[in-house]
Amino acid sequence: MRRIVAALGLGATFVFAACPAWAHAFLDHASPAVGSSVPTAPAVVTLRFTQDLEPAFSGMSVTNPAGQRVDLGNAQVPQGQPAELQVGLRPLPPGIYMVSWHVVSVDTHPTEGTFTFQVGGE
Amino acid sequence: MKRKLWRACVYAAAFIFPVTPAALAHGFAGQRFFPATLLTDDPFVADEMSLPTIARNPTGADGAQEADLDFDLSKRITPDLGFTIGQGWHYLQPKGAGAAAGLSGLHTGLQYQLFVDPAHEAIGLANLGVSWAHTGRVQGLGAPDFTTLSPGFDFGKGFGDLPSSVSYLRPFAVTGNLSADFPTKTESAGNANPNNFNYGFAFEYSLPYLQCCVKDIGLRQPFNQLIPLVEVAFSTPLNRVSSQTVGTIQPGIIWSGQYMQIGAEAIIPANRQSGHGFGGILQFHFYLDDLFPNSFGKPIVEW
Numbered sequence: 031m032r033r034i035v036a037a038l039g040l041g042a043t044f045v046f047a048a049c050p051a052w053a054h055a056f057l058d059h060a061s062p063a064v065g066s067s068v069p070t071a072p073a074v075v076t077l078r079f080t081q082d083l084e085p086a087f088s089g090m091s092v093t094n095p096a097g098q099r100v101d102l103g104n105a106q107v108p109q110g111q112p113a114e115l116q117v118g119l120r121p122l123p124p125g126i127y128m129v130s131w132h133v134v135s136v137d138t139h140p141t142e143g144t145f146t147f148q149v150g151g152e
Numbered sequence: 153m154k155r156k157l158w159r160a161c162v163y164a165a166a167f168i169f170p171v172t173p174a175a176l177a178h179g180f181a182g183q184r185f186f187p188a189t190l191l192t193d194d195p196f197v198a199d200e201m202s203l204p205t206i207a208r209n210p211t212g213a214d215g216a217q218e219a220d221l222d223f224d225l226s227k228r229i230t231p232d233l234g235f236t237i238g239q240g241w242h243y244l245q246p247k248g249a250g251a252a253a254g255l256s257g258l259h260t261g262l263q264y265q266l267f268v269d270p271a272h273e274a275i276g277l278a279n280l281g282v283s284w285a286h287t288g289r290v291q292g293l294g295a296p297d298f299t300t301l302s303p304g305f306d307f308g309k310g311f312g313d314l315p316s317s318v319s320y321l322r323p324f325a326v327t328g329n330l331s332a333d334f335p336t337k338t339e340s341a342g343n344a345n346p347n348n349f350n351y352g353f354a355f356e357y358s359l360p361y362l363q364c365c366v367k368d369i370g371l372r373q374p375f376n377q378l379i380p381l382v383e384v385a386f387s388t389p390l391n392r393v394s395s396q397t398v399g400t401i402q403p404g405i406i407w408s409g410q411y412m413q414i415g416a417e418a419i420i421p422a423n424r425q426s427g428h429g430f431g432g433i434l435q436f437h438f439y440l441d442d443l444f445p446n447s448f449g450k451p452i453v454e455w
Contacts, residue, residue, distance in 0.1 A: 053410035053442040054178060056185075057364040065319070065367030080410060137445035142270075143183040145365050146316075 055081035055113070055135035057143055067148040071122035075101070075129055082112035087134035090117045092127055100127065112136075124150030178441060182270030183365055184310035185358070186327060187406045188437050190415045191383040192352040193329045195277045195306035197234030197265050198226045199440040199449045205240075206434045210400075210419055210427040215247030220256065226263075227440075228451040236261035236281075244293050254289030257296055273310030273325070279303070281331065297340050302350070304331025310358075312365065323361040328353045329385070344392035352385030352399075360408065379406045386422065398426040402433070412438045 061076045062068045075092055085107040092101040102118035115133060127149065132142040179186030179196040188194050190205065202224040209218040222240030229235060242256040259281060266276040281302035288295025308327040329352045335345040356379050362369065363376045386399030404417025419431035441449035 053439070053445075056360065059368060063368040064364060137442070139178075139442070139445065141180070141183075143365055 053081055053135065053137065054139040054141050055079040055083060055133050056141060057131070058113075060129070060145065062147040064145040065147065067150075069150065071149045072119060074116055074118050077115045077129075077131055079113045079115070079133060079135075081135040081137075083107050083115060084134040084136055084138070087140070088115055088132065090115050090129060090131040092117065092119060092129050094122075095126055122149050124148075178439065179275070179308065181268050181273045181275040181308065181310060182312070183361075184273035184308075184312060184325060185360065185408070186275065186308045186310075186325065187356070187379050187408050187413055187415075189327060189354045189356075189381065189383055189406075190404065190417050190433055190435050191385050191400065191402050192327060192354045193279065193304070193306050194226075195275045195308040195327050196268075197228050197232060197263050197277065199228055199444075199451075200226045201438045201440055202238075202435055203438065204436065207419070208431045208433075210421050210431040211429045212427045213425050217245040219243040222256075230451050230453050232265040234263045234265075236263065239287070242288070242293050242295075252289070252293055254293055255295075256288045256293065258284045258287035260284070271313070273308075273312045275308040277306045279306060279331075285336070296335075296345075298335050298337035298345060300336070300345075301334045302331045303334075304329055304350070306330075310361070312361070319366050320362075322366050323358045325356045325358060325361075326353060327356070332390075333387075338392065346389035346392040346395075348387045348389055350385070350387045352383065354381055354383045356381040374407055377408050379408060380404075381406060381417075383417065384422070396423070396425050398423070400426060404433075410439075411442050412436065 056079065058078045058080050060078070062072050075090065077090065088107060090105040091099055094100050100120050100122060102120065105115060105117040108114055108116055115131060126146050128144055128146050130144045132140065134140045178198060179194060186194065186196065188200055202222065205222040205224065207220040209220070211217060220240050220242055222238060224236060224238035226236045227234055237260045239258045240256045241253065243251065243253045245251040261279050261281040263277055263279040266278055268275050281304065283296060283300040285297055285299040306329050308325065310325040312322045314322050329350065331350045333348040333350065338345055359371060359376055359378045363371055381404060383402040384399065386397050388397040389395055399422035401420045401422055402417040404415060406413055406415040415435045415437065417433050419433055421427040443449060
């Protein structure tokens, strides 16, 4: 019995201490930055998360103030960057744009969010 | 190497806990993350564990000194139904008398997630708390010799739907509890056991929310994971006694990481009946759904 307890304790220690990242994916930073104002229109929006993503269940859209999509519909997790999500943009006139994202981390926890950035202005 | 480590971890987790399909927990309503608060109950079912919560209470109104060491577990049975269980070790030094220490009473809860409104960052939960008789050191510490049933409603609301003109207020959120106590004995050792009305609130300003959803002001770890908050909780007797409302005000901060959070708050008595001086509370709180997403961190029905 004591050996079983010891084995479980060792196993638990191993799981707690040594395993790769398992958790909800939170937005760490974005380009353009959250709430930022950029002088020229970006060609892509890149989001960096705190965990690796499941590409099949992760997506992003960018809309203008009228609610029309201005992204190219090609949101993807770039090869070799499993914690990133990227989408291409159409040429953007000055204005405020909303990024809406939803991702599933590799342990299947979903998270979502929105933020805005401004092209031109200020 | 990393893949081998990953596989070894999966096997280790499978050995310790049964391998099961995946699920979601945590206090999310849309993009709002509600941390587990220290004083007030959380408005969500979860797979989480507080181990330990250490409290040094303010000096009591009767001059008694108290300290607590508590353990609490929240576990989902289904995605919307959960239970809680907790117990603690209690140290009591009455004024002018000898100190006593021992287990405090066992408390459990059954919870049901009534609603989660992602668009409005709103969340609500019904619960039935039970403090069990004869589960603590009754004689020495005053743990109850009666069971108390406490039905209640817990809620949370984030302000992410405020207009952009006040965008810096969007990281604010409030959670709250409303409950009533129904003791199964009206009197114990000559003292009346009243029905109580309990109410508490937590006012939070989430820096993670500010960073992710309003404005990246350049905060990096650990500051981008801090949630300053103020909690208040009060209890008002409704009958049988003439005593007054008691409560505490607890300003503090929570650091929320990927697998755990650490919270610390000062404890300030709300009035003279609640004690005097200051106390403090420190809590280590683990997200079991993130630590064990494929096993123990899932609802029991999905094991």
